[in-house]
Amino acid sequence: MRARHASPLRRRLAVAGVLGLGLSTTLAACGSSDDDAGADGGSLRVTTLGLCNEVVYWAQEKGLFADHGVDVELVKSTGGAAALTALQSGDIDLAFANPFSTMIAIDQGLDLKWIATAYETTSVEADAANAMVVAKDAGITGAADLNGKTIGVNEVGGINQIASSQWMKLEGGDPSTVKFVALPFNELASAVASGKVAAAQVPAQNVDPELGLVSLGDPYVVAGEGSNLVFAGYVATGKEAKEREKDLKAFQDALIETNEAFNDPANDDERFKLASAQCKQDAAVLKTLPENIYEARVDTGALERMGEILVGQDRLDDPPSPEDFVPSYVTTK
């Protein structure tokens, strides 16, 4: 155990020692080469989900982060919860996550700050990017018909389950009678089609009439009650948010600039080509997919409303106030 690294490593060694009977000695061998970039300067390590439409790829590719004076390193992660968890280890600096999970984590005692938004959901059904799908011939026409049934979502307790519950509640169903079951995104539609689950919350492009599926509507449109909701964004620990104000601000500014480019149809071809390389999907297919709203500025009002939703579902006692978890230097709407 000869490693004389910065404190996080030593902390890890101690934990490992407790966990696994001298496992600790080993960590000196496989020790960390990449994690001590730490607090002051260095590159900003940001997680991505490898989704097709993540704006950070464009910003990175076009050098927008560099233009704003921040060095960004993109790190893949397989889920938002994993990313929030990884923040705690100091292995990454910014987690790509959703506001519901972030607020619940804050409620459990994690010190997290919302640095930038990535997407918002629409309030107009015509632009819906999400859908609650059911089988056409199942005789389900509204939320009330789903009482007592099983609904598929991509993650238990995740943003989609919370939005779906809210949708049911507002549409006259009773979400407490529903069982939510987690299935990988790409399995959800076929699970509905084959009757494994009664309904599922899926991206709108998965509403495939050939499979005999119909949409009951976008839960986010309903849950937003006439306004946009924040769908995903970038989260840092409180400590980082304080110590790296300049970098984080620059990160958000770069995203804001990226979104201007994204919202310009002239860039579509280039942007889909880039996305296709990122997410291993066909560019032609990508063009046809409905998209969420690109927005990097933080809508504190929406965050407040989302906190209320969580309280209404008994997931929180007190919603965190946006003043507390959105740092003052962050650009808001």
Next chain:
Amino acid sequence: MNVVVDRVSKSYGRGAEAREVLTETSLTVRSQEFVSIVGPSGCGKSTLLMMMAGLLRPTSGEIRLGDEPVTGPPAGLSVVFQDYSRSLFPWMSVRRNLTTALTASRLGKEEQRSRVEHALESVGLAGKGEMYPWQMSGGMQQRVAIARALVTEPTVMLMDEPFAAVDAQTRADLEDLVLRVRHEYDVTVAFVTHDIDESVYMADRIVVLAANPGRIAADLTVDLPRPRDQVETKLDARFAKLRSEVFRLVMRPDTPATT
């Protein structure tokens, strides 16, 4: 029932690498007879016995039990192997070991039970049926092996160096035990051993094999009186003479007889 070994050869391997262990050997073990088979190591005596048991196929020639050619383990014939720790089934109780030998015989439960009890009694293990082999000494285990061979009431019993792994005292006890049960069960015995005293003491006839390749070197009749006795028999002058004759045949088969 006679066991007839008719011009049997056995070789291992094929083609250029073939090695002949036994060549053109003929031998008849007559009904009720006790035949010892001795010879130097590598003379194929165990191979011969395994072929008589139907566990090995001769390369050429034929083995018959009565009039029936032996192609697999025949009914009415049982084998006592050298290494009891590897031939008894240690996961079965003594009783289970014996009843397993009876599964092929389709006897009623009651008949099986009395056969097992009888066999155990004959080898001096009455009441030990619930023990496991690993709880017993080597001598006791070999008794179990003998009981297992007897329980099927065979007409022929083949024994392959059965006492090689036990101490001298136990060995003497077991030798007398075999001589006794042989009469009790009216069984024909072929007995492979590398112990010359033992071969003489036990047998009515001794077949001496020579090695490279294995073949019959001599066939001697033992004219010692029965019942035999560990002390008396071995003091007999005829015992000493036979013993040295066999010794000479085994150790120096090419020198002529001294007398």
Next chain:
Amino acid sequence: MQTDHAAVRGPDRADWGGRAGPVALGVTGVVSLLLLWQLLGSLDVVPRSSLPGPWSVLRALPTILGDQDFLAGAADSAAATAITVVVGSLVAVAVGLVASSFAFLQRPTMVVVNTFRSVPATALIPIGVLIFGLGMEMKVSIALYAVVWPILINTIYGVATTEPMRRDVARSLRWGWWRQQALVTLPSALPSILTGVRVAVGIALVVVISTELLGARYGVGTVLVQYTQASRPEVVYAGVLLLGTAGALLFSALVRAERRLVRWVHHD
């Protein structure tokens, strides 16, 4: 008789799978399985979207083999597995030797081992991510947790079955602890330890890939998750096919290496 035994006994252990043997038979086995797979698809037991047919999967092999991310990921996963096995073996064997050579440590160690090994390593992934983040460290530490126990148990087992007479010989030669470990205990326990290591290689591979499926930053699993998200199951299964084949080859290689290393055991 003696020679006969050797002929029957010699090659047995693990022989049923260890030898490449007549390749034709192996191919027949694989082909019969492919036919079953095709049949499963044609009978519509499983929809194509979840289990594509064998042909489309085989056709997807070039795609995945040509994917730089996959190759880099494979290197990363292999490195994590290798580090895990090497480090895990060293630690577990050392701990095992110490724990089993002092009577007062033997049973208490087994209590600890049995307590901790009951907690499935993959369930600890979130804890691993909390402490170590998403990188190599996390993968290796989780896999180490899974791998240490079997090697440790096999080491202790191997030491416990050391022929006591050999130890008496060492004692009568007045050898010190180190020499006794190196010349008597370790060689006696080696067959058992190697079995443990072989088991560990398999576990390490599976756990490393599981960490990638459930969180880690790079690796084969991460790439498979991406293809899953892109709804390209045939590519995913092509990847799985490669993984399984690699695992099977690794297993065979280990069996062979093991047999070579402990050849002396059969002559005991």
Next chain:
Amino acid sequence: MTSRTTSRITGATMRPNRAAIALRRTASGVGNLWLLALVLVLWEIYGRVSGSLFVPPISRILQNFGDVWLGGPASHLFLSDLFWSEVTTSLSRFARGWGLAVVVGIGCGVVLGRSRVIAQMYGPVVRFFAAIPNTVLLPIAVQIFGVASNMNVFLIFLGSVWVVMINTADGVAGVDPMWLRSARSLRVPRWVLYLRVIVPAAAPQILAGLRVSLGIGLILMVISELYATTEGLGFQIVVAQSSFRYLDMWSAFVLIGLIGIVLNLAFGRIETRLLRWQRRSGLDAL
């Protein structure tokens, strides 16, 4: 080593007072716990000193464990309703999946171990499947079995069957040929040969495989409940994770650990009983 001699004596000659034996066993059992206690104390100290939210001291975990999993009425053995609903669900899935794996694994393993041709045909295939992480088969399982217990049972089965099969095949191929020869000379019927000779003779290795597969089965019991299910221990862990309740998560680990210990102990008892014919020195405790 001592246990060998005692069992030998008890079996053969005398039967000492059972209560005395039980007492001595308990005493030595407690005596063997000190290292575990030491590890837990170190954990406690670490948890307190670091004040980490993610690695709480063991005392707080145990307290939470009591709150979540215990506290039921005496008629429920003081276990909470949550315990009875979740643990029985998970364990019944485990029992079905693992039980099936044992039967199929031993059956196929015996065939592989006895037939060289079949072994050469399917040996590579078996090793292929043994090397695949089962989590990737989850989508297929969901498509076949739906969002129901059978899906979990299937995954547990698929995860644990290969080890059983490989070990059985190894064990059967390595059965001492003297036993087989002995059985042949007794002219035992085929079923006796397999059920009473080959399988028991290979039992040490089969049981070793079962022990490993028990661990794998437990892992899959948890992993298979991370997705596509609405109840069970794994599901509870997912819920705790997604709502960042680390204490709940840790106490679920404690529960899984305890289940593992109990199952391993029970298995150990059965194993010693089945293998008492095999004289191994000093291994009873392992």
